[in-house]
Amino acid sequence: MPRPATPANPTSSAPQCVMLLRAINVGKRQLPMAALRELAGTLGFAHARTHLASGNLVAQVSGASDAAAKRLEQAITEHFGFHSDVIVRSADQWLRYLADNPFAKASAAEPNRVMLLLAKQAPAAQAAARLSERAVAGERIQAVRDGLWIHFPEGLGTSKLTPNLIDKSVGAPATARNWRTMQALAQMLSA
Known part of the structure; x- marks a missing residue:
């Protein structure tokens, strides 16, 4: 480099x-x-x-x-x-995300199956509803502040929530991190 x-x-x-x-x-x-x-x-x-x-x-x-x-x-x-x-x-902001987790019980049981989705801008007003229409296998989506929380109880492998669908619904390129990674980053912030 x-x-x-x-x-x-x-x-x-x-x-x-x-x-x-x-x-x-x-x-x-x-x-x-x-x-x-x-x-x-x-x-x-x-x-x-x-x-x-x-x-x-x-x-x-x-x-x-x-x-x-x-x-x-x-x-x-x-x-x-x-x-x-x-x-x-x-x-x-990061620490508020952890406190705002709407799927706390699922996060404790399945930390790799609860994700926070973030984009450069707040998701479109109907993003959670649009994604919920395509959700399968008990997937739950909830908007909180400028993020979308998604619980994938069956894992990501069976989900119909593709990156392209997510970006289109959100209105901007987005990325997600699971609960375990979110906690690790919070620990790094406090170190």
């Missing part, structure tokens, strides 16, 4: 945020997490840490989250040759 110029001194007092990359490490869209952490550092994101290989980044970021997302998207395109949407949420 070519090295970008070293940024001005990042400040450790910048607020923490969670950055979710969409659709990486599938097919030719490979982005090693060590390279992502290094890239984040060159952009001035302090204390960059990753979780799993699916594009979960926690860092301290100065300035607006939209601007940080655009900078990271542009850097990924320049250095890795593909576009990945980046969705940014503050530490406070």
